[in-house]
Amino acid sequence: MLIALGVILAILGVAGMFWYLFQREFIFYAKSLWQMGFLIFQGVITVFISWNALKSKRYFFSWDEHTIHYLLPKDKQLEWIKISEIQSIEIGDKEIVLSLRNKEEKRININYFYLPKRTQVISYFQQLKEKLTV
Known part of the structure; x- marks a missing residue:
């Protein structure tokens, strides 16, 4: 569940970056490059932490x-x-x-x-x- 959330956050950040690069305007959910960068960062960190937690659960x-x-x-x-x-x-x-x-x-x-x-x-x-x- 958390891995999917992390992937969605990262995709939203990357989509916002591409939208800004090609349309030269910000997308409705992110009004600056910092917000899109933070979405990508937050998504990657969420996936990383969730993946490690999932790996360490098996015994x-x-x-x-x-x-x-x-x-x-x-x-x-x-x-x-x-x-x-x-x-x-x-x-x-x-x-x-x-x-x-x-x-x-x-x-x-x-x-x-x-x-x-x-x-x-x-x-x-x-x-x-x-x-x-x-």
Whole structure:
């Protein structure tokens, strides 16, 4: 929706510029070149911000008996972790830190998840942490 609004604003600005260049008079919705330039700028910025927000909304998290699969908004590809490789789990307010047996740390930012899914993920990792300590 916002992307369409940004495109419309940019088109109105460009149309106003062309109208002024060819007709030598201002169009009814913009009475100066600054207003048309601002429409173009505002449209481009709206498209850019909306596109980045849309890209960062996608996330995925699932698990089975042997692996954990996840895709977070800033990641480029699907990540997976074998449960047998997890050495310890630290659960914080904003992230879950997994220490692996190969001395690697995986950080999962849980702020991306909405509340029902977030509590589900946290409870899964709490259960997994209890299994690891036993």
